Amino acid sequence: MLMKLKLILLLITGLGMMLQGRCQSDIYLRVNQLGYLPQDHKEALLFSHSAVREPVLLIRSADNRPVLELKPEREKAENWGTFPFYYTLNFSAFTASGEYFLRTKKSGHRSSSFQIGAAAYGRHQETLLTFMRQQRCGYNPTLDMVCHEKDGRSFYGSLPDSTYVDLSGGWHDAGDQLKYLITGSYATAHMLMTFELYPEKFADEYNALGQPKSNGIPDILDEAKWGLDWIHKMHAAPDMLFHQVADDRDHRGFKIPNKDNSDYGWGENSYRAAYLATGEPQGLGEFKSQATGLANLAGRSAAAMALASRIWQSHLGDAVYAAKCRRAAISLYKLGREHEGYQQGNSYGAPYRYNEDTWADDMEWGAAELYALTGEKAYLEQAKAYALQSSNADSWTTKDTAAHYQRYPFINLGHFALHRHVDEEFKSILEGFYKAGIDYTRRRAERNPFHIGVPFIWCSNNLLTSLIAQMILYEKMSGDQQYQQFLARQRDWLFGRNPWGTSMFTGLPEGGEVPEDIHTSVYVLLGLDVPGGLVDGPIYRSIHDNLLGLTLNDPDEFAHLQNDHVVYQDDVGDYSTNEPTMDGTAGALLMMAHFGMEAEQSPIPELADGPGPFAPASSNRSNRISDKSEQQVDFLPGER
Known part of the structure; x- marks a missing residue:
């Protein structure tokens, strides 16, 4: 009888540990991985299979130091199934530049790292052009x-x-x-x-x-x-x-x-x-x-x-x-x-x-x-x-x-x-x-x-x-x-x-x-x-x-x-x-x-006589043409 009781206690303890482990592993933190500008609304989302009652820390990556403690705010919107508990983490008031991540205070779950600062989006408008060049037909x-x-x-x-x-x-x-x-x-x-x-x-x-x-x-x-x-x-x-x-x-x-x-x-x-x-x-x-x-x-x-x-x-x-x-x-x-x-x-x-x-x-x-x-x-x-x-x-x-x-x-x-x-x-x-x-x-x-x-x-x-x-x-x-x-x-x-x-x-x-x-x-x-x-x-x-x-x-x-x-x-x-x-x-x-950030250097100096901020790269470009040469532009078929 005593052996049976011990076995039952072990099973209960093991099941409890498994459930505790599941609850911990089922906590997910979601952030904008690219980052946030200093004055942005800054929100992360936490979701889990079970209620989360611990605070979340904003950690500075450089020295692993907590700089802010956040209280998860329960989302009341209808969920999409799978996870019944969603929480918003708002750190909009924090504006110091640097690299950070979020971590639950007790269970130690952490988010991806992200930037806060004016350079968070870098010059990735240029990165998108990299993909556009890959899509070119003709000469690629x-x-x-x-x-x-x-x-x-x-x-x-x-x-x-x-x-x-x-x-x-x-x-x-x-x-x-x-x-x-x-x-x-x-x-x-x-x-x-x-x-x-x-x-x-x-x-x-x-x-x-x-x-x-x-x-x-x-x-x-x-x-x-x-x-x-x-x-x-x-x-x-x-x-x-x-x-x-x-x-x-x-x-x-x-x-x-x-x-x-x-x-x-x-x-x-x-x-x-x-x-x-x-x-x-x-x-x-x-x-x-x-x-x-x-x-x-x-x-x-x-x-x-x-x-x-x-x-x-x-x-x-x-x-x-x-x-x-x-x-x-x-x-x-x-x-x-x-x-x-x-x-x-x-x-x-x-x-x-x-x-x-x-x-x-x-x-x-x-x-x-x-x-x-x-x-x-x-x-x-x-x-x-x-x-x-x-x-x-x-x-x-x-x-x-x-x-x-x-x-x-x-x-x-x-x-x-x-x-x-x-x-x-x-x-x-x-x-x-x-x-x-x-x-x-x-x-x-x-x-x-x-x-x-x-x-x-x-x-x-x-x-x-x-x-x-x-x-x-x-x-x-x-x-x-x-x-x-x-x-x-x-x-x-x-x-x-x-x-x-x-x-x-x-x-x-x-x-x-x-x-x-x-x-x-x-x-x-x-x-x-x-x-x-x-x-x-x-x-x-x-x-x-x-x-x-x-x-x-x-x-x-x-x-x-x-x-x-x-x-x-x-x-x-x-x-x-x-x-x-x-x-x-x-x-x-x-x-x-x-x-995104501005280009490091504008490619074309300002036109002295034009309304736009860019001008030819050099004064001898053939772009500056006389009225006579402008008349030599090709017409669409039948347009003449």
Whole structure:
């Protein structure tokens, strides 16, 4: 009997120790691994299977010394399952610069290290450009190779099918090697607007080919010009606009770009289909896209060209290229006016495509930028009309869900572009559009412990960076600072304040928990870890578990952290959550420039006679041309 009692006591003691150990090991601390600016709202999140009653210490890494004791504040928002206890740790009042980490006072659980200071975000806007250079088609400086020189052969429209057109260049869209004007036009225009807002944040360390050699032009403009030159090719004539090169016949496994095994009827690694926008449904295979016009593509391509014309004239003193972009902007916008409606992406053998079905927002943006460029009142009146037509009907921010890329771009930058040109009453209308979207997402955010306001549809990280940009621009427009805490929470999610404790950018921060097994060929086949790429991000489990062809290559390292609500997996087999995208990365540039440091040295001195802060690198540049030489600029076919 005594032996039985001892055995029972041992079992009880062992079980107690196991439960205590489980409780301790089930405490997770989540922080922004990149860090916090001194005046930021600074919050970490703690979650556990059981109640946490111990304080948490803020520890200075340099000497392992506690500098602040924090009391966990219980989150009352509905949890996502798995973990029933969530706590906020607020250390906003602490502003001393340095490297720190959080540690529970008794059990010793610690967070990742992070920075506090003005340099927390460094110059990582430049890091994002590193990823953009990796996505280049044509000459790829990351791989030092030339690919897809035979893009492409036309389908649909006025040209006979299979007519050769030179559409080389541009960017590969994501881990695959398709090229879309849908995403390329937005990426280009977003980069140009970001430069206009933050010219002092961008350095010159690479030349136009993306090689590590300065050329007197900020690198963000070199990258934007890669997109501009491709858009010029896509708009080969005033009545012509290509919208896509290649389709899902591309999806034949991982491949090096200059050894593309896809076959569009001319053999492997040869010509690829080039789709001419017609404003009507298209599709060479089983699945047809929907289309009602061209204005979505024409409008934002016009915005990109109008922005470029101003920048290349005022900042770079290149009147030749400025004139070329001006003519293209006018021509593209005219095409949009003549064919109002939207063109979607095309698929061939799978049901997945870019389902954009909005266009008034793009025409608003194009008209606003053209008014800024030309001063013609008709553009201003048209921009205002398109703004009212778009309102928030085109925005995902006031919706609970959307189809893949249905309401694209994920931010209406036309509202911001128009704002400076209108009277106070119309300014309030535009500010109200942004504010309504922010308020709607904030109400959604109050329903979860991470306070994240986006619906977790495909490319949720793109929605998040767009929401952050919308808050930044809203504050610039209105002066209203009430959303700074909400903004910080959205940003911090992207760098580790999330269930998985991971950054959503490859290589950021260096040495942190970051996406590693990403769904892209250069990683799988060459082992290249290119930093700066924004991955798609978590999606609803109800979407994730019904996707075709999604198979993990390795056991899920985050299996113990997953829940029934949203899923993220760092695995090359998960194309839905762990594939970095070109337009998502470009769309994060405004956010990164906003928080990042200034360039160490502006690449171009100030123009004596120009409105912009940059000028030619030297006085003998051919950019400064006479009126006579300006007349020698090439025209678009049929423009004379």
